[in-house]
Amino acid sequence: MSNQAPGVRIDGLTVVYKTPAGELPAVRGVTLTLEPGSITGIVGESGSGKSTLALSLLNAVQPPGRIAGGSVEIDGLGDVVGLRGEELRKARGKHIGYVFQAAQNSLNPLKTVGKQLLDLGRSHGVDDLRGLVREAKELLGRMGLDGARVLDSHQHELSGGMRQRVGIMLALVLNAHLVVLDEPTTALDMITQANILRIVREVHAERGLTTLVITHDIGVVAEVADRLAVMYGGRLVEQGPTREVLGAPRHPYTRGLIQAIPRLTGDIDEARALPGRPPTLVTVPKEGCVFRERCELRMDVCDTVDPEPVADGPRLVACHAVNSASASTTVATKEHA
Ligand SMILES: Nc1ncnc2c1ncn2[C@@H]1O[C@H](COP(=O)(O)OP(=O)(O)OP(=O)(O)O)[C@@H](O)[C@H]1O
Ligand SMILES: [Mg+2]
Numbered sequence: 001m002s003n004q005a006p007g008v009r010i011d012g013l014t015v016v017y018k019t020p021a022g023e024l025p026a027v028r029g030v031t032l033t034l035e036p037g038s039i040t041g042i043v044g045e046s047g048s049g050k051s052t053l054a055l056s057l058l059n060a061v062q063p064p065g066r067i068a069g070g071s072v073e074i075d076g077l078g079d080v081v082g083l084r085g086e087e088l089r090k091a092r093g094k095h096i097g098y099v100f101q102a103a104q105n106s107l108n109p110l111k112t113v114g115k116q117l118l119d120l121g122r123s124h125g126v127d128d129l130r131g132l133v134r135e136a137k138e139l140l141g142r143m144g145l146d147g148a149r150v151l152d153s154h155q156h157e158l159s160g161g162m163r164q165r166v167g168i169m170l171a172l173v174l175n176a177h178l179v180v181l182d183e184p185t186t187a188l189d190m191i192t193q194a195n196i197l198r199i200v201r202e203v204h205a206e207r208g209l210t211t212l213v214i215t216h217d218i219g220v221v222a223e224v225a226d227r228l229a230v231m232y233g234g235r236l237v238e239q240g241p242t243r244e245v246l247g248a249p250r251h252p253y254t255r256g257l258i259q260a261i262p263r264l265t266g267d268i269d270e271a272r273a274l275p276g277r278p279p280t281l282v283t284v285p286k287e288g289c290v291f292r293e294r295c296e297l298r299m300d301v302c303d304t305v306d307p308e309p310v311a312d313g314p315r316l317v318a319c320h321a322v323n324s325a326s327a328s329t330t331v332a333t334k335e336h337a
Contacts, residue, residue: 005210006075006095006178008034008057013070015052015061017281024281026052026065028234031309034178036075039204039211041221041242043257044231045278050214051101053231054182057212058092059083074178094124097176099167101183101214106167107155113166114151117173124174132173139169142199144192160187165196172203179204182214197224218257222246230254233279233290235306240315250317253291289320297321 013030016023027049034040042050055061057072059080071079077091092098100106108116114133121132137147143165150158150166158166164187171179181200185193201224204211213224221228221242228246229239230253238251249255256274276294284290292302301320309316310323317323 004075004177005036005208006077007036008075008178008210008212009071009073010034010053010056011071011073013053013056013072014068015049015056015065016068018064019281021282023068024284025068026234026281027056030070030231030234030236032229032236032239034210034212035227036210037208038226039201039213039224040227040229041225042212042214042229042231043216043218043221045257046216047278047280048231049234050216050231051182052234054098054101054180054212054214056081057178057180058096058098059088060092090124093120093174093176095176096178096180097171097174098180099164099171099182099184101186107163109155112152112154113158117151117170120170120174126174136169136173139172139203140165142202143168143196161189161192164188168196168200175207177208178210178212180212180214183216184213185215185217185220193220194223200224218246218261230257233284235290235318236309236316237291237319238315238317239309244315250315250322251291251319252295252297252321256294289318291319295321299324 010030010032013027014025015027016025030053042053044050052061052065056067057080061067067081071081073079077095080091083091107113117132117136118129121129126132133151136151140147140150145162145165150162155163164184168181168184171181184200185196188196197220213221215221225242227239228242230237230251232253238245238254245254246258249258260273274294279290285292287306288304289302289307292298295302299320307318307320307323309318312326
């Protein structure tokens with residue numbers, strides 16, 4: 001892989017988990033492009049399939065899950081869905097830096113952070129281990145930690161927030177040009193969270209990365225992402241430039257998400273939770289629109305036909321009501337012309 005920010009093209013990705021009710025999709029027919037050099041945010045409620053999608057970028061979905069269809073083309077690596085064994089191990093870490101969700105719990109309890117850093121370096125054939133340690137200290141320092149002390153510490157000596165920053169350091173330290181951060185700031189207070197997001201943005205710009213940030217917190221993506229994709233029930237229901245999507249959400253689910261956040265609506269009285277609950281693998285509708293049970297705009301067609309994403313400039317929305325309304329305005333405008 002070159003030293004350039006890679007582009008990523010996810011096409012028709014479907015990932016299933018084996019359950020007592022058979023194999024059920026957690027991600028279904030997802031198509032998403034990460035433009036080289038961009039920060040893309042994926043947002044959605046718990047269980048919408050965000051982590052499953054993130055793991056697919058590393059071909060790291062574990063049994064009882066498997067990628068059942070589609071492709072994930074990463075510039076310089078090809079379709080990672082076809083990568084196996086050693087090729088895959090090398091791609092992870094060196095080409096794709098990642099922070100798994102709950103990274104604060106994924107350190108080895110028996111080894112110091114520094115020892116784990118050296119293991120990581122060795123396993124990826126890094127010759128200059130001193131340089132690697134220097135780099136790690138510098139990244140930790142930027143995130144407000146005493147690098148030398150953290151490298152000398154075991155997991156139990158660090159707070160959840162400190163471990164989360166160690167996770168981010170480990171994702172960045174090998175200089176991968178594609179970085180995937182799954183809930184990178186959940187264990188952090190608001191101020192630390194804002195600082196970490198600033199650093200993610202800075203490092204992203206300095207190194208020319210392609211970055212994917214996964215979060216249930218729309219405030220996080222609002223601060224960091226250029227482009228935003230909204231997931232519900234394993235489907236991507238809306239995507240577009242972050243400002244446009246947040247400023248003028250089109251999908252009823254995106255609207256509901258935004259209205260539920262007082263920080264964004266600016267008025268706590270106007271904030272109201274989206275009624276109902278997100279579906280599970282078992283309750284998600286097998287046909288028709290996945291969101292219809294909670295939707296204000298539900299029409300008959302929503303019960304039987306799953307809406308395809310329809311593009312309008314840089315924006316995509318998968319909603320019968322929104323797309324038929326905009327189609328009829330287009331037709332009406334044409335008729336008047
Ligand atoms: N190992 C597994 N076995 C069975 N089902 C699973 C497994 N892992 C995830 N799932 C199911 O797949 C769906 C998507 O899960 P996923 O973890 O990708 O969602 P998420 O959007 O990351 O949620 P969260 O915000 O809670 O992290 C959920 O319904 C979840 O219960
Ligand atoms: Mg998750």
